[in-house]
Amino acid sequence: xxxxxxxxxxxxxxxxxxxxxxxxxxxxxxxxxxxxxxxxxxxxxxxxxxxxxxxxxxxxxxxxxxxxxxxxxxxxxxxxxxxxxxxxxxxxxxxxxxxxxxxxxxxxxxxxxxxxxxxxxxxxxxxxxxxxxxxxxxxxxxxxxxxxxxxxxxxxxxxxxxxxxxxxxxxxxxxxxxxxxxxxxxxxxxxxxxxxxxxxxxxxxxxxxxxxxxxxxxx
Numbered sequence: 069x070x071x072x073x074x075x076x077x078x079x080x081x082x083x084x085x086x087x088x089x090x091x092x093x094x095x096x097x098x099x100x101x102x103x104x105x106x107x108x109x110x111x112x113x114x115x116x117x118x119x120x121x122x123x124x125x126x127x128x129x130x131x132x133x134x135x136x137x138x139x140x141x142x143x144x145x146x147x148x149x150x151x152x153x154x155x156x157x158x159x160x161x162x163x164x165x166x167x168x169x170x171x172x173x174x175x176x177x178x179x180x181x182x183x184x185x186x187x188x189x190x191x192x193x194x195x196x197x198x199x200x201x202x203x204x205x206x207x208x209x210x211x212x213x214x215x216x217x218x219x220x221x222x223x224x225x226x227x228x229x230x231x232x233x234x235x236x237x238x239x240x241x242x243x244x245x246x247x248x249x250x251x252x253x254x255x256x257x258x259x260x261x262x263x264x265x266x267x268x269x270x271x272x273x274x275x276x277x278x279x280x281x282x283x284x285x286x287x
């Protein structure tokens with residue numbers, strides 16, 4: 069099947085608002101190109117490639133959440149997340165903070181989980197919770213030291229839909245340091261069998277499939 073490419077160029081002088089609102093705890097009005105992206109992603113069998121060119125402040129960062137909005141509108145988790153690749157760690161961190169602020173506004177700060185340990189216990193499932201709680205109980209200082217290095221790079225919210233379903237949304241700033249911190253915590257708890265960055269990334273990719281995950285990284 070051939071790929072088609074849809075291109076957007078957004079004028080630096082004017083970004084058109086659409087009449088489309090996405091309603092979470094607090095609503096957000098999409099701009100025209102964001103709504104067009106929502107419509108493209110809503111065709112979940114599509115293999116279109118979208119090339120977007122827009123100036124600073126146009127709203128490109130929000131596009132990392134567009135697949136999440138499709139999931140919420142359709143009531144089915146077609147999309148498991150998005151990856152943002154940036155030219156520097158500083159920009160990747162800035163973009164994570166920006167999306168974090170968006171989610172605080174859309175979902176509510178009160179629905180943000182407090183720490184890396186809490187996040188892994190909540191979104192990792194019963195077995196992961198059991199192992200981490202055991203790790204906390206038996207080697208608390210070691211667990212807290214590993215988690216402290218991870219807290220700035222791992223954030224999550226629990227969004228409750230009108231139907232009563234709970235949807236975890238997770239952000240991870242992926243650097244060599246943060247991946248090693250995740251591996252150290254998971255290995256210390258016995259979640260992964262050896263201290264391995266690859267196994268830590270595999271955990272994010274395969275063990276947290278109930279989450280919508282946004283990964284911020286560099287080439």
